[in-house]
Amino acid sequence: MxxxxxxxxxxxxxxxxxxxxxxxxxxxxxxxxxxxxxxxxxxxxxxxxxxxxPEAAWSRRQWTSEDGLPANTVIEAVQTFDGYLWAATLGGLVRFDGQSFENLSTGDGDMLPSHLVTALFEDHEHTLWVGTRHGGVYRWVDRRFESVQFSRPGDPGWVRKIVGDTEGRVWVLADQLHLFRDHRLHVEDRREDPTVVLGDIAPTRDGRIWGFDAAGLMWIDSGRIERVVTPPDCVLVHLASDASGAVYCGGARLHRYDGEGWARLDMPSKGAIVRLFCDSRGGLWTCCDDGLFRGHIQSGGTSIVFGSERFGEGSFRFVCEDRDGTFWASPNARGLIRLKESDVRxxxxxxxxxxxxxxxxxxxxxxxxxxxxxxxxxxxxxxxxxxxxxxxxxxxxxxxxxxxxxxxxxxxxxxxxxxxxxxxxxxxxxxxxxxxxxxxxxxxxxxxxxxxxxxxxxxxxxxxxxxxxxxxxxxxxxxxxxxxxxxxxxxxxxxxxxxxxxxxxxxxxxxxxxxxxxxxxxxxxxxxxxxxxxxxxxxxxxxxxxxxxxxxxxxxxxxxxxxxxxxxxxxxxxxxxxxxxxxxxxxxxxxxxxxxxxxxxxxxxxxxxxxxxxxxxxxxxxxAGLTAASRPLSLSIERVLVDGIELEEVRTPSIGPGIEELEFHFVAVDLSDPRSVRYRYRLSGMQANWSEPSISRIAKFVGIPPGTHEFIVEARNHVGDFGHARSTLRFEVAPSLTQSAWFRWLALLAVAGFVIAGHQWIVRALEARNRRLELAVEERTSELREVNRELGAFTYTVSHDLRAPLRHINFYTKGLHEQIAGTGSTKALEKVDAISRATQRMSRLIDDLLTLARLARKPLVREAIDSNELVRDVWDELVRANPDQGHELTLSPLPPVSADASSMRHVWLNLLDNARKYSSTRSQPRVTVQARERDGRRWFVVRDNGVGFEPLYSDKLFKAFERLHTESEFPGTGVGLAICHRMITRHGGEIRGDGTVGEGAVFEFTLDPSPAPIA
CATH class of the missing domain: 2.130.10.10 (YVTN repeat-like/Quinoprotein amine dehydrogenase)
Known part of the structure; x- marks a missing residue:
């Protein structure tokens, strides 16, 4: 390392x-x-x-006005159910989330008037009570302060303490002792002389409220008052009670009363006690003039043992405990401190x-x-x-x-x-x-x-x-x-x-x-x-x-x-x-x-x-000895802002139409480790997945459609995972005028009217267009008939007028050949033979040209064709015509097709004859016919091992009279592949050719139309 x-x-x-x-x-x-x-x-x-x-030690953290406190003198503090720590300072009431302080004593709107806060308490319904000096009592309800009325008019004076008993009742100590019932604070002071100041009060687990005045210690229960004989050296300044029901009295000395007798407890401090507090683990805290101390009562309650540490010097005003077992105190005019038992020494x-x-x-x-x-x-x-x-x-x-x-x-x-x-x-x-x-x-x-x-x-x-x-x-x-x-x-x-x-x-x-x-x-x-x-x-x-x-x-x-x-x-x-x-x-x-x-x-x-x-x-x-806290976070949605304006009702808000931005503010308070809190959220109908975990406490959404929605937020800290702390808010977004149902019906009717009117206009326009097209078709058909008539006449002319001279030339050439043959003139015979060959080639060209014209005009008659039978029939015909070439045919199973039988016979005849002709120079000529499927189309493939051709000239293959080899090399007219191309394209198919010089050629065709392109 x-x-x-x-x-x-x-x-x-x-x-x-x-x-x-x-x-x-x-x-x-x-x-x-x-x-x-x-x-x-x-x-x-x-x-x-x-x-x-070493044993666990105490860690200390301090906040002062430099950290956001409005004043360094803190009078009282309490943690509420939502996790916030509320602190009463000379500068106002603040709410602390572990990171920042929020002052709520501004007097603006629903905020607390700028009175000096002197007492804080949270009741069993998790409502915060705030007592002030000459300003009365307030309750924090739905993020606003509500004034609590007293049954007796007038200034209640200085509210010194607010407590709750085991029955959930709230007691307020001001100029007199008050009990909250019927939504008011009623005087509950039945002493002999109520004008005598009641010094302090403390509830015990048996439901009693303990207090003291100049005459000594007493308890109040159901309107009954019982006094307890107090030792002469017990100067009463403050009271506290523990889980056993015992009462501690602090002043110049520390005393404990357990209902049966008094015990004087030794203190490490020589200063006066100004505040007492009993924590949840059996510890007794004493705020003295010269420091803050914590002790544990020994068995029997007759003695107390204080730890060796002093938590501070000088006077302390109060000490309280939060739900994590952390303690908060305030040294005189030195801010707020947190004391926590730490696993780190x-x-x-x-x-x-x-x-x-x-x-x-x-x-x-x-x-x-x-x-x-x-x-x-x-x-x-x-x-x-x-x-x-x-x-x-x-x-x-x-x-x-x-x-x-x-x-x-x-x-x-x-x-x-x-x-x-x-x-x-x-x-x-x-x-x-x-x-x-x-x-x-x-x-x-x-x-x-x-x-x-x-x-x-x-x-x-x-x-x-x-x-x-x-x-x-x-x-x-x-x-x-x-x-x-x-x-x-x-x-x-x-x-x-x-x-x-x-x-x-x-x-x-x-x-x-x-x-x-x-x-x-x-x-x-x-x-x-x-x-x-x-x-x-x-x-x-x-x-x-x-x-x-x-x-x-x-x-x-x-x-x-x-x-x-x-x-x-x-x-x-x-x-x-x-x-x-x-x-x-x-x-x-x-x-x-x-x-x-x-x-x-x-x-x-x-x-x-x-x-x-x-x-x-x-x-x-x-x-190995560390234990993680298991208390779940308390998560709440505190504010909802619509286009920057906060909604007054957060629980079930109804939001008007036309919103552009919706903003949610939420918080999960962790006073012990606020940096570890992470949030994630989602909005039904707009988010299928959770947002990325972050420390942000604000979620913003734009373009929220009308209807019922649910916003869900979850939080976790370092000890838990998402799902344990969750808060949800259902809300309704009202539709705008254009989003309302009746407007949609009206718009639908208007659109339907436009559609019907438009449809009628389109129908009439299409009918007029169809009439124009019919006239154009009739004119075009008439023109085509005339063209076909002229083409027929041309074909007749070619077949008769051109053939007759060729027949004469061929007749006289034969006679001339016989005459010259008797003379023995070799050169003359060669010239006569050349003329004969030329006339024969001219005759074949005319035949192919007539075939091409005839097939182009002939209507297609589709029928089911067995491709395997057709190929074998054509091959046998070619073998009979040239039995000495010795070609080997490899025929794989071919699928049947629906096509014109005469046209397909010409296609196979030309392709197979081509393959035989151009592979005839090989010692072992081979022709392969097979089928394959590509791009959803069936392709027929004819492959030979002949002389091949340059792929560069493949675009000339299917043009009439275009040849890649000379007549002396391979006889032919150059029309056969053009006939194949014409027949296949008339069927809606496609033909391709490829080759390599010295290795052979491959021709493939399909009768299936090409798939429509995707837009």
């Missing part, structure tokens, strides 16, 4: 630790003489704490410190130098005060049990014999900020300035340099050395350092846990370096504070962070779940403690305790 922050290192050689020179078996405490008693007590307390886990040692736990010893450095504390004594290493004691930045232990300390000027090592060796400029070091770290591989790493190196035989060997001042180091399990700096984290690889994490906050500590490196920074919270990108966990994700100074694991499932506001504890399971994306935030528990400092550290002892350094000394906590 890193020496800059808390470190836990086990000694490497037989568990030996440095000892003072000459010591053999045990140490005897030999603190220097002349120290004041306070420092001696602090050292003795630390020695005791090392040997034994603070041990003042006199200043900044750096701490290291090793075996049964605790090592720490402060302004007095380096100290070792064990159960048998305290030892200060001689000479360590010279190593710039005010700025010892790190401390660590090596394999030989030597303790290394680093300051701003020198580096030191305390050997097992207790001798100190100092390393300075002569060892290769510079007078700069230094850091020492002993790695698991036993290397001693030292950083000064921006230089990083190791100590070898007393000399510093520089290794590499980082971009900013090193602040922490960690060697990972894989051997990598990580260096934390003022701007991020570097890793040493291959003799050099490179940056792997950049942050604008100083890295204070690093630890490797659960396969990842966890980095505590001063200002950016916690980082996790794992296999992926670095992940940050800050106050946004649930940390109580981002100013972290150290991190440690307690080995029982928790991570501990030393922060500027005290120790933080987070379960490792939550951190790992957040990094894995299984959680949106973490739940952090803040323990009361002293604030940290720039060189704060953290370490875990062999007994599992966590030691933390603070500004004033050390703190210690035992993680």
């Amino acid at each position: 890193l020496g800059l922050v808390f470190l836990l290192v086990v000694a490497g050689v037989n568990g030996q630790v440095p000892r003072p020179p000459g010591e053999q078996s045990r140490e005897v405490e030999s603190g220097p003489t002349g120290e004041d008693a306070e420092r001696v007590d602090a050292r003795q307390a630390l020695v005791h704490a090392v040997a034994h886990h 603070h041990l003042p040692t006199g200043g900044n410190s750096c701490v290291l736990a090793q075996d049964d010893a605790l090592w720490f450095a402060d302004r007095e130098g380096l100290h070792r504390v064990r159960s048998d004594g305290w030892w200060t290493v001689p000479g360590t005060v010279e190593i710039n004691y005010g700025a010892i930045s790190s401390i660590d232990v090596d394999e030989d049990g030597g303790i290394w300390i680093a300051g701003t000027r020198q580096l030191g090592r305390v050997g097992r014999d207790g001798a100190l060796r100092v390393f300075d400029e002569t060892s290769g070091l510079s007078v700069k900020e230094q850091l020492v770290y002993v790695a698991p591989d036993r290397a001693v790493w030292v950083a000064y300035g921006r230089q990083l190196g190791t100590m070898r035989e007393g000399h510093f060997d520089a290794v590499c340099e980082v971009t900013s001042m090193p602040t922490s180091m960690l060697q990972c399990a894989d051997g990598r050395l990580l260096v934390g700096t003022a701007t991020g984290v570097h890793v040493r690889e291959g003799g050099a350092c490179r940056e792997i994490l950049r942050t604008d906050a100083q890295v204070r500590d690093m630890i490797e846990e659960h396969g990842s490196v966890w980095i505590a920074t001063y200002g950016r919270g916690l980082y996790c370096l794992g296999t992926g990108a670095p992940q940050q966990i800050s106050s946004r994700e649930g940390l109580a504070n981002d100013l972290l100074q150290g991190i440690e694991s307690d080995r029982i499932g928790n991570a501990w962070l030393n922060s500027n506001v005290g120790p933080l504890c987070i379960p490792w399971s939550q951190l790992l779940a957040y990094v894995a994306g299984e959680r949106r935030d973490v739940q952090c528990r803040l323990y009361s403690g002293k604030e940290g400092n720039g060189r704060a550290s953290i370490t875990r002892g062999t007994d599992g305790r966590i030691w933390l350094s603070t500004i004033e000394g050390l703190s210690v906590v035992q993680p």
Whole structure:
């Protein structure tokens, strides 16, 4: 663990630790003489704490006018059911939520008039009662103050106390004693002389109200008054009662009356008692002129034992207890203080410190130098005060049990014999900020300035340099050395350092846990370096504070962070779940403690305790003995704003039409740890999922439709999860004029009228258009008939007028061939043969042209066609025509089609003839016919292993008379594929061709139409 922050290192050689020179078996405490008693007590307390886990201590937090209190004099305080702490000050009545104070004595609207508040009380119905001086009594109902009427007119005077009895009745002590019934306060003072001032009142569990006047102690029950003989030395100033029903009387002395007799109790204070309070755990608090004390009654009630701590000096006005068992008090004109039993014990040692736990010893450095504390004594290493004691930045232990300390000027090592060796400029070091770290591989790493190196035989060997001042180091399990700096984290690889994490906050500590490196920074919270990108966990994700100074694991499932506001504890399971994306935030528990400092550290002892350094000394906590509070939060929706205007009725609001923005204000008060409270919410009809957990107490929505809605908000703190504290609000949003039902019906009728009228207009327009189209179709049909007639005439002309000359040429060519053959003229015969071939080619061209024209005009007659039978029939026909070519046909099963039989026969005849012709030059010509489905369409594929063609010219394949090979290579007219293309497109299909020179060609076609494009 890193020496800059808390470190836990086990000694490497037989568990030996440095000892003072000459010591053999045990140490005897030999603190220097002349120290004041306070420092001696602090050292003795630390020695005791090392040997034994100290008892729970009290933490103290104070708020003054600098924190928002309207005045530093606090008269009374009480916590209400919703979690708020109400405090009466000289500056008015305030409500405290753990973070800020809200003054409710402004006198504006429903707020409390600007009277001096003197008494506060919450009754069994969770209504707050407020007593004032010459201003009467008020109740806080539905977020407004209501004045309580007295049955007797006139000024009731100074309301000194308000209490409730076991029957739920409310008693008010003003100029006289009053009882609330029938919505009024009635005088309930039946003493012999009611004009005698009644000093104080206190209820007991038997339903009685105890009080006193100049004549002594008395109790009141059902209108009956009984007086109790009071001891002469019992000067009555204030009363309190405990759970047993006993009454405590305070004044110059402390007395207890249990119904049978009196007992005088000894007090640690010599001052007068001005206030008494009995808490829920059997403790008795006394507010005296010279301090605040807490004691416990012994069995029998004849004596009281007070703790050794005094909670403050000077006069205290009051003390009260909240539902978490935390106590609130006010020293005279010094604000409001909170006293809480803390699981963290603070041990003042006199200043900044750096701490290291090793075996049964605790090592720490402060302004007095380096100290070792064990159960048998305290030892200060001689000479360590010279190593710039005010700025010892790190401390660590090596394999030989030597303790290394680093300051701003020198580096030191305390050997097992207790001798100190100092390393300075002569060892290769510079007078700069230094850091020492002993790695698991036993290397001693030292950083000064921006230089990083190791100590070898007393000399510093520089290794590499980082971009900013090193602040922490960690060697990972894989051997990598990580260096934390003022701007991020570097890793040493291959003799050099490179940056792997950049942050604008100083890295204070690093630890490797659960396969990842966890980095505590001063200002950016916690980082996790794992296999992926670095992940940050800050106050946004649930940390109580981002100013972290150290991190440690307690080995029982928790991570501990030393922060500027005290120790933080987070379960490792939550951190790992957040990094894995299984959680949106973490739940952090803040323990009361002293604030940290720039060189704060953290370490875990062999007994599992966590030691933390603070500004004033050390703190210690035992993680195994911690208990978390289980009281659920009280969550309430306090305000609803419509377009910035607050609604008067919050419970079941009805909201008018035309709203643009709706705003909800809610709060869950946690006085012990307000930073841990997180909220999430949703609005039915607008949010299907919960909002991201956050600390915000406001939810805003825009564009809310009319109708009934339900707003749900949940809260949690560090001990609970969402779902336990929930508040809901159902509300109605009225529709606007355009959103009302009758308007919708009217609009629907209007739209229906427009639709009908528009429909009629469209029908008439379509009828007129259809008539125009019919005329155009008739004209076009007539033109097509004329074109077909002319095409028929042309076809006749071609078939007769062109064929006749060709027949004559062919006839005379044959005769000429026979005549020349007898002469033996070879050249003449060749010329005659060329003429014959040309006429034959011309005849074939005319035949193909006529076929193309005839097929284009012929109407399609679709019928079911067996594709397999048709292909085999065409193939057999081609084989009979050319039996010597020796082609091999591979025919896969083909699906049937619905098409024109004559057209499909021409298609297959041309495709198969093409495949045979262009593969005839191969030694083993092969033709493959198969079917496949692509894009929801059935494709027929004809593949050959012929000469192929350049794909660049594939666009010429299906044009009439276009050829990719010469007549001498492969005979043909170039019309066959054009016929295929014409027949397939007439069926609504598509044909494609592809080939590779020397490897063959592939032709595929489909009769299925292409799917309609998606808009």
